[in-house]
Amino acid sequence: MSRARMRRERVLEHLAKLRRLPLGGSPEPAFRARLRADLVSGRLLVEEPAEEPAKEPVLPAARTHRRPAPRRSLLSHVATFGLAGAMMVAAFATYQAVPGDSLYPLKRAAESTLVRLSTDEAQRGERELVSAKTRAKEVASLLGSSDDGPLVSKTLKDMESSTRSGISRLERVEPRSPKIKKFARDQKETVEPLLDQLEEAQQAQATGYLDYIEGLVAPPQ
Template structure:
């Protein structure tokens, strides 16, 4: 006898025994134990056997509707994760493990700019970000050694952006606006800097003062 036929015979046997019970009656302990043993051993299965006609198997199947929903949820979850990762990366400061990724993303955006004016604005935006990072480093207990390097990167981005913007848009008001912003950020940090860092920051302020001056 095939395994499928054996399963079918056992199911019919159990159903017959249950059918003989009076209404409200319960199966005897021997029957319950035998049924439990059959279920555990896999000799009784609720699935249709392989030799059952296909029309009966398909008739009892529910249409799979969860596929598109699960795909949408997965896509949403991936998008949310990417947004969260981008946010965390953007918040990184010098010394963080994600900081090199942040700088690489900034460089990529500068390189992908469509013209010199857009490239210059991205470089000036990077200079603003470096100034904000210096403020964060000064507020932490272990950020001191990285302050000098960040000040240097800030000045390099500033000079590159200003030079490029002057070529693309001579006498652009964006330069003075940028210089005023940087002065407001860098000025208050002077009293927290070490002597060598202080010289860097004061030299930077002298440079941007010249950008604000009339002329």
């Protein structure tokens, strides 16, 4: 039981005793002495406010410490640019490689991949004709080197193989495509000036190739 309720009970008890007294009479000395003591002490008049439940202390919100974003060091920037530069140099060197170079197989693999990744027959044919043009330029680059014999012969053979494959694909989807005639004229301008620098067997290869592409330019009978 709370202290406030106990005080109220005591007041009610005193009032009950007062009601039991006869009218006009005075309370007993003992009751008056007890009542006087209670009034003097203030226990009957002043009630202490009811105690409120203790509130939990509110803790300040924890501060979130954000770590500053790490700055990329100068060394990492240099390494990134160095790697990008090395990749560009490697790609350029691969593109410029000729038969006999260490990067040449990578160049041929990249060409084959482009052909396989083409979306349709016409695109595959066009990319094979691009490979044929590249072989013609490689033949021109090989002439005059000490070991040009076998490499030139193989490159001429690969040029003709790519040409026939590309023309066959284009003729299936675009029988009279102007791309075929343009390719034939460009190849003739590249290969024909090389005849005088080729060996006899190589000249026979190149002549047969020129006869084939000449038929692509000639109008149909």
